[in-house]
Amino acid sequence: MKAVNQLKTFLRILEQYPADVPLSKFLPGFFRQNQQMGSTDRKVAGRLIYNYFRLGKALPNLPPEDRLMVAEFLCNTQTNSFLQHFKPEWAACISFNIEEKIALIKTSHADFKLDDVFPWTDQLSAGIDKKAFLKSLFVQPDLFIRLNKGFEQQVKAELNKAGIIYKEEGNNCLSLPNGTRLDNIFPKQHWFEVQDLSSQRTADYFHPNRWESWWDACAASGGKSLLLHSLEPDIKLVVSDIRESILSNLDERFQQAGIRKYQKKLLDLTQNNDQLLYNYEFDGIILDAPCSGSGTWGRTPEMISQFDAQKIDFFKRLQQNISQNVAKHLKPGKPLIYITCSAFKGENEDAVEFIQNELGLELEEMKVLAGYHNKADTMFIARLIKPVSQTESNL
Numbered sequence: 001m002k003a004v005n006q007l008k009t010f011l012r013i014l015e016q017y018p019a020d021v022p023l024s025k026f027l028p029g030f031f032r033q034n035q036q037m038g039s040t041d042r043k044v045a046g047r048l049i050y051n052y053f054r055l056g057k058a059l060p061n062l063p064p065e066d067r068l069m070v071a072e073f074l075c076n077t078q079t080n081s082f083l084q085h086f087k088p089e090w091a092a093c094i095s096f097n098i099e100e101k102i103a104l105i106k107t108s109h110a111d112f113k114l115d116d117v118f119p120w121t122d123q124l125s126a127g128i129d130k131k132a133f134l135k136s137l138f139v140q141p142d143l144f145i146r147l148n149k150g151f152e153q154q155v156k157a158e159l160n161k162a163g164i165i166y167k168e169e170g171n172n173c174l175s176l177p178n179g180t181r182l183d184n185i186f187p188k189q190h191w192f193e194v195q196d197l198s199s200q201r202t203a204d205y206f207h208p209n210r211w212e213s214w215w216d217a218c219a220a221s222g223g224k225s226l227l228l229h230s231l232e233p234d235i236k237l238v239v240s241d242i243r244e245s246i247l248s249n250l251d252e253r254f255q256q257a258g259i260r261k262y263q264k265k266l267l268d269l270t271q272n273n274d275q276l277l278y279n280y281e282f283d284g285i286i287l288d289a290p291c292s293g294s295g296t297w298g299r300t301p302e303m304i305s306q307f308d309a310q311k312i313d314f315f316k317r318l319q320q321n322i323s324q325n326v327a328k329h330l331k332p333g334k335p336l337i338y339i340t341c342s343a344f345k346g347e348n349e350d351a352v353e354f355i356q357n358e359l360g361l362e363l364e365e366m367k368v369l370a371g372y373h374n375k376a377d378t379m380f381i382a383r384l385i386k387p388v389s390q391t392e393s394n395l
Contacts, residue, residue, distance in 0.1 A: 003085035007065060009041070010048040014064055023049065023302045044082065051075040054138050056117035056304040059109060070105055070112070074098070075138045098135050118297075120309055125348045125380060127368040133343065136372035140178050141298045144197045144376065147172040148257075149230070151191035158185055173200050175375070190256045195223050197376035198295075198369040202339055205365065205383045208232040212283035215240070217269060217326050222250040224286050224339070229259055237262040238280070242269070269322040281331045289319045289351070291342040295371070295378035312346040319351045320358075327359045332388040336361060340380045343368075348380040361386050 017026055027049070031042050048068060055071040062070075072083050073090045084091040093104055098114075105112050114134050115121060121130045147155050152172060159166050159176075162185045166174045175197065176182075182194070206228055208214060212235050216225040219239035228235065237259075241247050244266055254262065267273050292315055297303050323338070330336055338355065340347050348368070355361050366382035 003082045006041075006044050006048065006082055007068075007086070009037070009045050010052070010068060011064060013045060013049050014052070017049075017302075019302075019306050022300060023053070024300070048072070048082070050140070050301060053301040053305055054117075056137065056301070057119050058114075058116040059112055062109070070109065073105065074101055075140075098138070118304060120294075120307075120344070123309070123312065123344050123346060125343060125345045125368050128343055128370060128378065129372070132370075132372050133378065136298055136375075137301065137304070139298065139375060141196075141371070141377065142175040142375040143178050143180050143182075144169070144195060144200065145174050145176065145182070145192040146195050146200050146227075146230075147174065147192045148190070155186075155191050169197055169374070171200065173197060190258075193223070193226055193257070195227075196296075196371070196379075197374055198371040198379040199223060199341075199377065200227065201369055202337070202379065202381050203227040203231060205337055205381050206231055206284065206286070207335070208235055208284060210234045212236070213281070214238070214284040214286065215280070215282045215326075215329065216286045216288070217267075218288045218290065218322070219250060220246055220288070222253050224288050225250075225262075226253070226257055226259075228286065229257070238265065238282070239263070240265040240267040240269070242267065269325050270318065272325060277329055280329050282329055283331055283334050284337065285326055285330050285335075286337045286339065287323065287326055288339040289322060289347075291315050291319070291340040291347045292344060293341050294343045295341045295380070298372075299377070312344050315342075316346045316350060319347060320354050323351065323355050323359060327355065327361060327386065330361075330386045332386050334386055335364070336384045336386065338382040338384060341377055342380060343378050348382075352382045352384070355382075355384055 013030060016030065027046055031037060051071040052068045054075055055067055059067055059070060069087050073087065076083065076094055079091050079094050090104065096104065102112065102114060117137060118134055124130060124133065164176060164180055166176045169175055202224065208228055208231055210232060214228060214235050215238045217240055219225055219241050222239060225237060225239055239250060239262055247264055247266065265276065267276065292307065292311055293303065327336055338351060342348060352363060352366055356363055361384040364383045364385050369379040369381060371377045
């Protein structure tokens with residue numbers, strides 16, 4: 001009876017869910033309207049709806065409850081009462097690997113294909129392991145934190161005291177089970193930053209020097225700026241974004257991190273901002289460009305169902321427009337750090353090609369940061385240098 005009620009709740013959530021709203025924002029409101037649900041009920045409901053969307057575009061003609069059974073089987077490695085109730089024959093095989101599970105699914109759903117889950121693998125960036133990437137969509141990514149210098153032992157001690165299992169990833173990064181309530185363990189301190197592993201690894205490409213002037217062009221809530229500041233506190237920092245509310249969050253985050261000296265600008269980088277930036281030249285620019293976010297869909301699997309491949313071209317044009325308006329404020333001989341959280345070539349290598357061919361920057365290094373081996377996001381980064389002209393080099 002309990003499993004039946006859980007299925008009914010899942011179907012209600014699916015029926016009420018508006019496709020243009022992130023699940024992470026919709027579910028809290030749904031639970032507030034259904035306060036009779038206990039914490040366990042909410043946890044199960046959240047698992048079911050997230051797992052359902054992890055099936056992506058596969059088996060589109062099946063009823064939702066049948067698609068849910070397939071998703072539950074693929075996404076879980078331990079037996080649960082829900083699957084035992086509805087699919088006991090699959091529950092008995094829950095420890096099978098993905099290939100074995102797919103073979104079993106095909107006995108009742110012959111048209112199931114792994115490639116249908118994410119039907120754009122032909123557009124993935126070079127260096128992405130297609131099969132590993134697809135499999136990772138069935139796994140909830142970990143929670144990652146970057147420990148601030150001087151607080152490493154305090155954080156680990158508190159996690160140990162709370163009985164939280166964590167893994168050291170190197171460079172002061174810890175991975176924890178997703179859903180760990182850090183605010184319950186660390187209510188009023190700022191010993192760490194929550195940041196995905198791949199996002200943290202972008203810092204390896206910055207190489208800032210003391211007293212340099214840097215611009216975090218699409219700063220959002222300031223994650224890359226915090227990384228930059230951790231590498232070199234004595235830089236002159238300008239941050240900008242098109243969203244005023246996001247920059248307010250950045251202010252709060254900077255204040256907590258102890259960053260006081262920076263300039264903040266509200267800019268639409270699709271427009272010419274020469275009047276606002278007429279006397280600015282930077283020793284480094286971080287362009288964490290707007291993108292599809294396809295490398296993060298392990299965290300937001302509902303996006304797979306909502307995505308249309310035409311959006312790649314939309315973001316491609318947007319990135320080219322922004323790159324043009326940003327790169328001209330870079331000093332000769334200095335780096336543009338181009339970053340996306342996309343897995344698509346059109347938003348990654350194609351963007352780099354545009355920056356090289358149309359803007360004249362020289363590629364120093366580019367790489368896919370494949371997070372799927374570490375239960376992390378997949379990102380892309382390129383470091384490009386604005387060449388020194390012949391005239392300037394002779395001065």
